[in-house]
Amino acid sequence: MSKLPHLQTTIFTVMSKMAADYQAINLSQGFPNFPIDVRMTEIVARLAKTDIHQYAPMTGYPPLLEKIAQLTLDHYQRKVNPSTEILVTAGATEAIFASIQAFVQQQDEVIILDPSYDCYEMPIILSNAKPIRIALKEDYSPDFESIKNHLSTKTRMLILNNPHNPSGKIWTENDFIQLEKIIENYPDLLILSDEVYEFITFENKHISINTREKLKDRSLIVSSFGKTLHLTGWKIGYLIAPENLLKEVKKVHQYLVFSVNSLAQASINEYLAIFDVSEVASLYRQKRDFFQNILKETTFELLPCEGTYFQVASYKGISTESDLDFTKRLVTEFGVSTIPLSIFYGDNTDLKRIRFCFAKDDETLTKAAERLHKLK
Incomplete structure (x- = not known):
């Protein structure tokens, strides 16, 4: 069955x-149909001839973890510990799956804001939990009244996607202020923030959960080198979360994929030194x-x-x-x-x-x- x-x-x-x-x-x-940066292909070709082909550490290639920490500091002024608060994952999808599996239990409820990416619901169902699908407004802004009405002590997680796929909508400062207000009374609620398009915004700047003092300590933030560096086929993502949360995700990650492609991690690490996101x-x-x-x-x-x-x-x-x-x-x-x-x-x-x-x-x-x- x-x-x-x-x-x-x-x-x-x-x-x-x-x-x-x-x-x-x-x-x-x-996915892009244009070539990746020739500098990246040169890095890969060179590193492929070195001794970089065995298992990377479970949490990620250490120099890349340092680069991610610096990237987070540069763009969001958030200082994260590369050893305890960052996890390199097999794409953003694995980060999402592992996060849900780590925290969502039977009979829990997880709020998904529709329209939504199709990978959110499946790990919730596999956890014997209940996905609560709440429609965004017709202009794809959050319907906070509806979200508030669906919150309860059963709500374990709220999944956000910002910038939003499929609409291209990005959250405003006021959106975050409203969110912070309505979840104040639910201290056990976690936020899973899918921010894979964080560096692809136009007239208005992306506001990351990384910058929200009231939210970041209860949030798991998903990013994607595949999206940022036009390397979707490499399936390299990363997760940022407080140590107490990330240690639970690591328990799932180590038995799901253990570690992520070592050559890809080493190549991205070098490339980030010469590329401005x-x-x-x-x-x-x-x-x-x-x-x-x-x-x-x-x-x-x-x-x-x-x-x-x-x-x-x-x-x-x-x-x-x-x-x-x-x-x-x-x-x-x-x-x-x-x-x-x-x-x-x-x-x-x-x-x-x-x-x-x-x-x-x-x-x-x-x-x-x-x-x-x-x-x-």
Whole structure:
């Protein structure tokens, strides 16, 4: 008997396969299609010839832990202990899974804010706990009244995603102030803050839980080198949390993967010495602006994109089809693969919106736009 009977192949796999089958342009799955920095490939090639191929320490390659601590200090003015408050993980997904498994027990409740990334619910269910899916407002800002109404002594964890996938929304100072107020009376509640797009924000600066004095000591903060350094296939992430919390996550991590790819960790460590992560926002701001500009004359309504490398668009003026049917028709008839937003909701809310990934080279985005202009 299946422990996860309702889970099927993810929509990301389905749409990417359809893109391949129909030779469509893949703007669905969130990965760049442009080359990584040649300096990184040179570092990897050189280090591959050294003695770096055995197990790394369970918590992470020590020099990389130091670099992460410095990165956190430089960007968030938070001083963390590299030995006790940082864990290198096999991607952000492992950090999320291990954090939930470490703290969520049978009959606990975990709040997920929809639309949400699909990896949150599964480890909650495997813990025999209950996911509580709460919809964000239509503009993707938090509905604090609804969150407050769902909080109880059973609430063990609240999962935040900021900057937000799929919408590109980022939290404001006022959002955090409201959150801090409503969880004051729940001292046992933990926050799992998915911040994998932290360095991809545009007009407004990302506010990290790392900067929130009232929250950081009860939070587990997830980051991703895959997103920041355009290395999604390397699956290297990291987790920052107080020592008392992180030691529990390490218990899961050591039996889940034990340690993370040693060559990848050593290569990232060297690269961080010559790469400024603030360059990432500039790169994707240019891509966002370029993509929005070439879609101006289409019949899509483009929603605001404050961060991430995703653009949400409404197709209400084009079709009354379900978003799933519409995205499948985009592939089969127009040769462009996207993601329907309903799959990010526990109840499959369909607002007639789809998500484009613009982490692509200009030629790919231009060709996709040419095809999308044919929609009437």
